[in-house]
Amino acid sequence: MPTERDVSFYRGKKIALLTQHGKERVISPVLDPALGCHVERVEGYDTDLLGTFTRDIPRAGMQIEAARKKARIGMDLSGLPFGVASEGAFGPDPFSGMLPWNLELLIFIDDERSLEILGAYQGKANFFHSLASEWSEAETFARESGFPGNYLVIRPEGENDHRLRKGIRSWPELETAFFWALGQSDSGQVFLETDGRAHANPLRMEAIRLASEDLLKKIRSVCPVCDTPGFWIVERLPGLPCRNCGGRTQGIMAEVHGCLKCDHRVTLERSGRKYADPAHCDYCNP
Template sequence: MSSSYAGQQIAFLTQHGKEQVIAPILEPALGCVIKHVTGFDTDQLGTFTRDIRRPGSQLDAARRKARIGMELSGLSLGMASEGSFDLDPFAGMFPWNIELLVLIDDRLGIEVVGMAQGPGHSSHVQASDWPAVESFAAGVGFPDHHLVLRPQDQDDTRVHKGVSDWTGLKASFEQCLAQSGNRQVFVETDLRAFANPSRMQHIEQAAQDLLKRLQSCCPECASPGYWVSERQPGLPCSVCGRPTSGYLTEVWKCGRCLHTSVQTRTDCAFAEPKHCASCNP
């Protein structure tokens, strides 16, 4: 176990309740204190409701938040999380959520990133009658997952956020309908962490992934975050023995002293012929 963080405070800038799932995982295992930093509106860095677009990549956004938290708190350790929604990588049909949790350690000069992904609750409907809204809401896990409504279309700025019960949903729908020039209401899932429990679960898994990485220490300098940086193909085919695209070796790398070690995989020795370019061209 890494002792690098025992007794250390880690700044965590968030305003959506993420500290409630992250602190119970990291604090007991690392002996650190997660210092919840407020005083900066993280929505300024981008929102899911398109009021403010997020510049740069998901990881850039997480880094930016971590840095702001470090500046506000004066700490040399900072952490932040950033989520994104896309379509699933298999069929490209279903909502998919990726959560990143970055830890920046200026004492050691390292950055360690935990990640989790899985099916997400991200969906929308343009509706003109209550039954359509009712069936959409039931299908996206409302009221556990909250909703955002607005009149007209997805770009209308008269946004009703934080809709979390059926009475409130009906009232918001009727208000939006009355404000709408085209008799339509745009309804979508609220993707903020506290309003989206399946997202919160992925944030928790990202914290577990970050913890595993922080507990893996470099054999040369003992710095945390010693982890696989690359996988190299060449796993032999079980029928013809030719190299396949399946990975054969893993490159482990330290972010601090850059020590690397190449390790041959031990969990399997051969690839199935269906993955072989010769046996299954």
């Protein structure tokens, strides 16, 4: 059986965190007291070079690859065998496809044990944009976006204009940037958007904290055979019976937990749900 417990592997250890956007403020308070480690902020590399939410520098590769690269750079700069890094992504929500959504990934790398453990959180995002031709329209968008708590980005013309000002965090600064952009715009419109960087976006910073908690749970879940951290779900098995006809559905019936090092596996039935809603049964609701 998977066991969540205090682990001593990382007590007194330093863990590199490469960030220039203040992510240590939410990652350290989660990991440090629980693991007895010290998440150490690493500087000396511009993480915006790996991609920006303002699209002036596109992210190369997948989200997990960018997180892994950040962790590795932090470990190389610090000379530490342990590293943690986060990478976020914004897109439409998976339910209606109409609301902004945030997926945060955290990766923890342990070179002493050759381990990579992932934490994740997804939820609603503060990631909006609007066109404005009048200052009053810009004011309305700013207030609805949680400004100045959430910083803003401004461009002339549209979302792909390379001319931009970001990190806008005060009303005088916003007004100056708006009229600068308006003066540069041939169409007479200005493109405004919320700043997606962690230090500029409180809702995203909270998502990183929650992803840190998910990572912590996985680190503290150890293999009952070889005592390796990260003993977690590797497969979900469908087949939950329909409440109406009893037939198999695609509802998840059990989860397989697996070790990152040895071949040990444990299959656990999901607690709580014994039957699937007939609405999700191919026989009752073809």
